[in-house]
Amino acid sequence: MHPILKLVAQRVALSLLLLSAASALIFIGTNILPGDVAQSILGQSATPEALANLRRVLGLNEPAITRYFDWLFGALQGDLGTAQTNGRDIAESLSKRLTNTLFLAFWAAIVSVPLAILLGLLAVRYKDRWPDKLISGATLASISIPEFLIGYVLMFYLGVQLRWFPSVAAIRDGMSLGDKLEVIALPVMVLTLVVLAHMMRMTRAAILNVMQSAYIETAELKGLSGLQIIWRHAFPNAIAPIVNVVMLNLAYLVVGVVVVEVVFIYPGMGQYLVDHVSKRDIPVVQACGLIFAAVYIGLNLIADLVSILANPRLRHPK
């Protein structure tokens, strides 16, 4: 077998193992919390008889391990259970929310990743000169300001004062792609500003590290120009660390957008999760936790695979 296939298979198997461990942790965590579903459904009207009754109906008297596997196999078949608060099917309400969140994350990534890498390359090209300092300073400032503040500032100037973009990201089914993009323009900007600095600085650091190599001197002595050297000779050798940090930020775009979604009243996963956490809707919290874990692990798996594939020694063994 090609050694690379073996490595890839190993990584995929490890990721699946990690995901099942995460699912167990989520399940254990939500079970440790005081009280149970029956209690929170009945609330004030809980009598011992009613509790016992409901527990039997919900299958809460089964041992935890049985309930865990019931939940896990259900989740594998797309059945995440029903929400306690409104009795709806979680998978159904979640899939719409997840689609929205992924839509927002996707466009934020489309804007921020190329921009971050381009800015990183420019910062290396003009290292220690004003473009480098400007890029580093600006991105650092944007990551230092809390995202809700950036959100409100952009909303005030671009939404309210200049009226360029709508301040509320009210996305609906049946909107055209153009309309949808207009609606999410402001949250995409905020997310871009939040993740840009981390990716750009890592790109800069990774490439500067490679720029110390002897083969960069070879390239200089071939009479190549600065950007040619960075793009053709340094960047291909800096891909692995860059992809890693890009994937971490993509994961953040899916998992960490709660605040931005709330600010722009965007109907995504984050809002849904916050709503149900405050109502102590355990099945929904579990379902969201599982999906977030899957996204995190999946993106990091991709980062690992890209790093492996970017290594010529592994791609082309002796």
Place this chain on the structure above:
Amino acid sequence: MADILLDVTGLKIEATAYPPGEPPQDITIVEDVSFQVEKGKVLGLIGESGAGKSTIGLSAMAYGRGGVRITGGVININGRDIRVEGTGGLRKLRGAEVTYVAQSAAAAFNPAKRLMEQIVEATLAHGRHSRKEAESRAVELFGKLGLPEPETFGSRFPHQVSGGQLQRAMTALALCPEPDLVVFDEPTTALDVTTQIDVLAAIKEAIRDTGVAALYITHDLAVVAQVSDHIMVLRHGKMVEYGDTDQIINRPAMDYTQALVSVRSTDHEEKTPSPQPILTVEGVTARYKNAPADVLRNVNVEIHPGQTLAVVGESGSGKSTLARVITGLLPPSAGKTVFDGRTLPPSLPERTKEELRELQMIYQMADVAMNPRQTIRTIIGRPLEFYFGLRGAEKTRRIQELLDEIELGDGYIDRYPAELSGGQKQRVCIARALAAKPKLIICDEVTSALDPLVADGILKLLLDLQKREDVAYLFITHDLATVKAIADSIAVMFQGEVVRYGPKSQVLSPPFDDYTDLLLSSVPEMRLGWLEDVIENRKMESAGN
């Protein structure tokens, strides 16, 4: 007057140094150096490290490493002063008119790109040829340089070819744009002797066939004598002597040049073996974890008290692995080591403090074998504390004694390794090993990273110490000249096996087996025409790695 390609007059090169705790200061690296290279001729630049050879070589491309600046003089190429060129003009010069062959091709090739892509890159960037023409020229050069399968060689990645092949590929890279001048910066220094000779011959032939001029930089006078028409000897950034090759080699005028010519003439009378060896290696076979094959196969050698066994061979022959087995770092899969009559436990953690003390080691890279944040006092004092429990004034007295033994007088005890020269660092490592009063010291390529004259000094010191302290050496080296200078007995290793073993006089006298003959004949000799003679007469092809 002949056609002058490169004309350098009054070259001055400076750099900024940042001594700790002091303001930055400008230091002069090269001063008042003038030379000329005619079209199609080769000028050899020779000197020790720090003599400014590489700096001068790179100045032909108006390039300075790090903070190095060309601050004075005129550098004319094809009648044009390149010091007044702007960035654009220099870019047109580099990779087109003048190209560069780096010392370590392994580091100078981009690991992420195929060789062909990198070799034709400069030719294409300067619009000298179309891709098709450039590639066919590269293939032709591969053939000329003796690379395997010239048609498909370029589609490989750097890690897929050996060190010697990479060095030739680098030469192809430099010759592909049809430059007027190639700067060869120690192109064979990192190679095994047997490989060096092939690469050297290939470079020489390529220079002759393409009619290109070259600056050939090396610290090895015997090597430069084979390829150059003229030689300039440099020391401390200044010119010592400049003349044609025949005059420099056969009639050197200056003392320093004479010392360079006569280096490697240290000899050492062989001692007779005593009845009781200090170390016996019996039938040792060893393999690294997860490795497909044994690195050592059935190795049997003996070392006698106060004597030196030299282990010679090319890289990958298993020399250093043998040292790892003896020190216990790699337990053998079969066989044993007997030290002073007792069988040593195979792995390091099982050995007693006394067994550890009696067997010390000195490494090739003195730089990385010492903690840069410790003073010489701490470095040498550590074994004194650890093995003998010495403290305070007693310890200081002993450290001073050891420093005297390695000929580093007062004032060194509180210095840091960074404040010492390469040879001095290696001396401190020797003192550290001696501090444990060992019966055997394993010296792993201890002189390979040093300049010839400095290496000579270290060898003389080691011989002196052996006489005084009666310590035995296991001396690992790839350099046969060193072996002649220090050994009492010799083991020649090839692919994990000892192919020839015995007293020095016997191992080094004919009849030779093919491998020993190849090794011996590959050691460069200070004689014009030596290269051609060797290539003509040898019985066995080198491994080509």
